[in-house]
Amino acid sequence: MKELKHVNKYFYKYRYKLLAGILITIVARIFLLFTPELVGNSVDVIDNYRKGITTDIDVVKSELLVNILYIVGAAIIGGIFTFLMRQTIIYVSREIEYDLKNEVYQQYQRLSLDFYKSNRTGDLMSRISEDVGKVREYAGPALMYSINTATLFIIALILMFRSAPELTLYTIIPLPILSYFIYILSKKIHKRSTIVQQWLSKLSTFSQETFSGISVIKSYGLEGSTNADFDKLSAESRQKNIDLVKIQALFFPLMIFLIGLSNIIVIYIGGKQYIDGEIESLGVIAKFIIYVNLLTWPVATVGWVTSVVQQAEASQKRINEFLKQEPSIKNNNPEPSNIEGHIAFNKVSFTYPDTNIQALNNVSFELNKGETMAIIGKTGSGKSTILDLIGRLYDVQSGEITIDGTPIENLNLTSLRNNMGYVPQDAFLFSDSIRNNIMFGKENATEEEVINAAKNADVHKNIKGFVKGYDTVLGERGITLSGGQKQRISIARAIIKAPQILLFDDCLSAVDTETEEKILNNLKRITQGKTTIIVSHRISSAKGADKIIVLDDGQILQSGSHDTLIGVEGYYKELYIKQLTENN
């Protein structure tokens, strides 16, 4: 229960509702326990008439009628309270589930990029759905059934002991056995259902992947082998489900067997004691049979609750592991920072911690506020890494990056990122309207601002061409758009923010040179006074920049303006001539 202590703060938060729920549960159970007493009483009324103790049939009838009315009344009130019991305790557990999911999600948002590199998406998803779900079962149903069982058991045992102590002892003998078997069974069921879940997740991952890559599968004619692979996975999953069903099928027979056993004990021993005169009335046997049936289910839940608590403890442990993690990128300055846009790299070297790949080696450059710099280089030369470091997605291991003369680590992280517009290489669009995708860069943007940003990214005309215009909803990962359109919406998203620093990571690669020219001209106008870095493989994107650096294997090979660089032998000039010839 050590790990589950984490949930106590939520129990405290909802303490009044929870307390009400506990009281309601107790009342509901008390009313439920009226039934055996009233049934026992009714049997005695009839027995007394048969024995001649009561002679007036009208008295018998009216006593029976009163009992029936009481039974119906108790059942109605008990039913209402049982309804309220679920409405309070289960309601609270849903609130706790909601809070815990938010807590985990907020922590996910807080953690740095390296956390996502070292954990699989499936794990992150299962913490927030399955694990939180298990904890909810502890905070809701398990709690409810525990109170239910405790109340029912205590009151019923008192009532039973009062009327037949010896019979009570015999009757309750099978109950702990039942509870133990249910516990063992619940554990086994849990183990097998976890396996079923794992297979289900394998199946859905496989399906998801094949749906995303459906064009590759179709163009390579791989439908047959994909079907066969799915069939194999599916067959395994079916077998795991059958294994689960086999053990689940034992649950109710076991319960029915043990209830039957208790009933036989009541009838046999109770009957014997009645004949021997140890029990004063037949009604005792009648009510004991009802007690046994009433107690069996709550007693069975003890085993179930134990297993639920164990699972919740394990789930909360996994959740706590994530909640305890600190983001590797920390905000070291609580005060907002004013970002002007002067950027300097001083002998910066950087190795990715997860792969140990050295992406940058002794890189130095300086970029004044308002200047534009282009980074050219072969793939894997470290261009994107420079942008990631400016956005402080990672911290450097050696050397220093300064913004406006201040080491980047000493700036307020939110200010830094709020003053930055980043267009990634892989334009990611959310499954939302085009408008909202652009407004992601500025939540309170006006319609005019959205249109202006789209115009500057040269995508306004395309958007207008769609029937629903800016309200066009993009499919999963924006699949309804062309690569170039996606890139341009991604550019609009960055420029609507009007940040001090703009970082474009090879984001014009999918547009034709004419559109590239238009966008670059627009960018020149709107990035006046703003520091801009353009990563590209094309000389056409780089040539207008104030500064160009050529990267190779993490090192700066060449630097200077377009005019200087085409005047000296080297990678830049070679690329320039090659691309010029290709264009011609």
Ligand SMILES: Nc1ncnc2c1ncn2[C@@H]1O[C@H](COP(=O)(O)OP(=O)(O)OP(=O)(O)O)[C@@H](O)[C@H]1O
């Ligand atoms: N997140 C990461 N984790 C580990 N290694 C990485 C990561 N990102 C990049 N690398 C490695 O760092 C090196 C530099 O990568 P980077 O993405 O900066 O190159 P690039 O010049 O932008 O390449 P491209 O032109 O193909 O986009 C590569 O060897 C790459 O494999």
